[in-house]
Amino acid sequence: xxxxxxxxxxxxxxxxxxxxxxxxxxxxxxxxxxxxxxxxxxxxxxxxxxxxxxxxxxxxxxxxxxxxxxxxxxxxxxxxxxxxxxxxxxxxxxxxxxxxxxxxxxxxxxxxxxxxxxxxxxxxxxxxxxxxxxxxxxxxxxxxxxxxxxxxxxxxxxxxxxxxxxxxxxxxxxxxxxxxxxxxxxxxxxxxxxxxxxxxxxxxxxxxxxxxxxxxxx
Amino acid sequence: xxxxxxxxxxxxxxxxxxxxxxxxxxxxxxxxxxxxxxxxxxxxxxxxxxxxxxxxxxxxxxxxxxxxxxxxxxxxxxxxxxxxxxxxxxxxxxxxxxxxxxxxxxxxxxxxxxxxxxxxxxxxxxxxxxxxxxxxxxxxxxxxxxxxxxxxxxxxxxxxxxxxxxxxxxxxxxxxxxxxxxxxxxxxxxxxxxxxxxxxxxxxxxxxxxxxxxxxxxxxxxxxxxxxxxxxxxxxxxxxxxxxxxxxxxxxxxxxxxxxxxxxxxxxxxxxxxxxxxxxxxxxxxxxxxxxxxxxxxxxxxxxxxxxxxxxxxxxxxxxxxxxxxxxxxxxxxxxxxxxxxxxxxxxxxxxxxxxxxxxxxxxxxxxxxxxxxxxxxxxxxxxxxxx
Numbered sequence: 001x002x003x004x005x006x007x008x009x010x011x012x013x014x015x016x017x018x019x020x021x022x023x024x025x026x027x028x029x030x031x032x033x034x035x036x037x038x039x040x041x042x043x044x045x046x047x048x049x050x051x052x053x054x055x056x057x058x059x060x061x062x063x064x065x066x067x068x069x070x071x072x073x074x075x076x077x078x079x080x081x082x083x084x085x086x087x088x089x090x091x092x093x094x095x096x097x098x099x100x101x102x103x104x105x106x107x108x109x110x111x112x113x114x115x116x117x118x119x120x121x122x123x124x125x126x127x128x129x130x131x132x133x134x135x136x137x138x139x140x141x142x143x144x145x146x147x148x149x150x151x152x153x154x155x156x157x158x159x160x161x162x163x164x165x166x167x168x169x170x171x172x173x174x175x176x177x178x179x180x181x182x183x184x185x186x187x188x189x190x191x192x193x194x195x196x197x198x199x200x201x202x203x204x205x206x207x208x209x210x211x212x213x214x215x216x217x218x
Numbered sequence: 219x220x221x222x223x224x225x226x227x228x229x230x231x232x233x234x235x236x237x238x239x240x241x242x243x244x245x246x247x248x249x250x251x252x253x254x255x256x257x258x259x260x261x262x263x264x265x266x267x268x269x270x271x272x273x274x275x276x277x278x279x280x281x282x283x284x285x286x287x288x289x290x291x292x293x294x295x296x297x298x299x300x301x302x303x304x305x306x307x308x309x310x311x312x313x314x315x316x317x318x319x320x321x322x323x324x325x326x327x328x329x330x331x332x333x334x335x336x337x338x339x340x341x342x343x344x345x346x347x348x349x350x351x352x353x354x355x356x357x358x359x360x361x362x363x364x365x366x367x368x369x370x371x372x373x374x375x376x377x378x379x380x381x382x383x384x385x386x387x388x389x390x391x392x393x394x395x396x397x398x399x400x401x402x403x404x405x406x407x408x409x410x411x412x413x414x415x416x417x418x419x420x421x422x423x424x425x426x427x428x429x430x431x432x433x434x435x436x437x438x439x440x441x442x443x444x445x446x447x448x449x450x451x452x453x454x455x456x457x458x459x460x461x462x463x464x465x466x467x468x469x470x471x472x473x474x475x476x477x478x479x480x481x482x483x484x485x486x487x488x489x490x491x492x493x494x495x496x497x498x499x500x501x502x503x504x505x506x507x508x509x510x511x512x513x514x515x516x517x518x519x520x521x522x523x524x525x526x527x528x529x530x531x532x533x534x535x536x537x538x539x540x541x542x543x544x545x546x547x548x549x550x551x552x553x554x555x556x557x558x559x560x561x562x563x564x565x566x567x568x569x570x571x572x573x574x575x576x577x578x579x580x581x582x583x584x585x586x587x588x589x590x591x592x593x594x595x596x597x598x599x600x601x602x603x604x605x606x
Contacts, residue, residue, distance in 0.1 A: 107566065
């Protein structure tokens with residue numbers, strides 16, 4: 001489902017360099033990418049998401065050669081096929097719960113905001129226990145609730161691949177486990193593959209595959 | 219586009235403080251020059267309209283502007299008095315019809331205009347109710363004055379003392395209202411009209427009293443009677459005491475504030491003006507239109523200065539608004555980055571910022587437009603309060 005071949009990347013300002021000879025992931029698989037802070041986990045997720053473009057090599061998701069697409073096509077692919085969960089959740093505090101969940105539909109025309117999308121957004125929020133808070137401002141939600149909203153936003157397009165960057169980094173132990181439960185539950189239900197960047201080794205037993213980022217690069 | 223506007227609207231609504239400051243600043247920026255332009259245009263129109271219908275004005279030498287403003291709008295300084303003989307002089311010239319104006323007194327905030335019945339005809343004033351003043355002590359109210367004083371035909375109004383302890387001067391006079399004028403939209407609406415002789419009564423040049431009793435008479439000779447302080451002065455002229463009111467001295471010596479001179483034709487007007495050119499001449503004659511044109515030139519010049527200052531303030535305000543926007547963008551860099559990561563194009567992010575700016579600008583333009591309309595709606599009152 002996900003296939004990376006001979007991927008090379010370096011920032012223009014120099015310093016950090018990423019070299020990835022080969023890595024692949026099956027559909028529906030759950031993988032954790034571990035490594036210390038600053039080792040390049042986020043960069044790898046951005047390369048897979050098409051936010052960054054490798055200087056050489058190929059990244060393929062299903063039948064799409066991501067590295068062959070221009071930026072506009074990569075954005076279209078990303079908003080339709082990928083779900084992104086950020087460490088700080090990155091919700092918009094001036095929008096309410098439902099508007100945050102539906103945000104991707106407002107940002108790209110390839111993901112239309114129609115009745116089906118609204119219904120799906122409300123349904124996702126209800127599944128994470130926020131069905132009665134659809135129009136509540138984000139600033140009035142707890143950390144755990146915000147995390148769940150961020151997850152719903154990543155799932156609004158029914159993605160084939162979910163990329164989560166330290167999704168539990170800012171959560172207390174209870175919410176951390178609950179968040180991972182939700183991620184896994186949604187991935188299983190939709191058949192989506194899941195790649196989670198983390199430096200929390202205690203979570204590793206929950207994944208089908210654990211990839212040490214430093215070994216991967218080595 | 220719909221989503222961009224929606225997100226921009228939600229952002230602006232969620233930050234009411236910042237949005238209000240930006241909208242307020244831009245509203246002032248837009249309103250100042252436009253509102254000023256409306257005020258100047260309307261004031262020029264208003265001033266010229268009134269002045270155009272007033273061919274010639276005679277008054278004491280001094281400020282022609284004060285004389286014109288007081289005689290036309292009943293506002294500003296009361297010009298020094300001239301003798302009623304100047305009214306007689308105009309009539310005797312055979313060149314123009316005079317209308318005297320006595321403008322010294324007030325009823326509350328409303329000017330008392332002592333004049334002749336000809337004034338109503340000259341200004342085209344129609345009665346909404348009642349009749350014109352006919353007897354000494356009667357008054358006719360302008361429409362706005364009647365509203366403000368809450369008095370109609372059959373009611374009474376009392377003149378205001380010129381100062382708190384007006385021992386030696388005029389006594390307040392209680393006057394029956396015999397007529398109310400239809401509204402005109404001009405300064406006449408706010409006035410209280412009385413016959414010139416009634417104005418002289420208020421000024422103390424005529425008074426009424428009982429025949430003095432013997433214990434009230436201090437001195438009696440062929441010129442008149444001097445009474446002591448026991449004699450009661452009347453504060454209201456009624457049918458019972460009207461006969462007792464009398465003027466002392468020659469009526470031509472009594473004061474008027476100005477004389478409206480209505481020449482029979484252009485040549486008569488020119489000839490009449492020529493008669494007031496002598497160096498020894500105690501009065502001035504002026505064409506209100508010319509005086510108002512001078513005032514308008516001054517107002518336009520002042521507007522230029524105000525606009526120059528407004529322009530500088532505008533540049534400073536605009537710079538501040540831009541700075542606030544740029545700082546806001548820096549604070550929202552992560553939000554923009556998140557949108558881009560999700561799949562938003564740079565163009566859409568820029569469009570979002572532009573939509574927010576356009577929203578603020580549109581709100582400011584709407585508010586400024588509303589303020590300009592309000593200014594236009596109340597321009598006449600504003601002009602009288604601020605300029606006249």
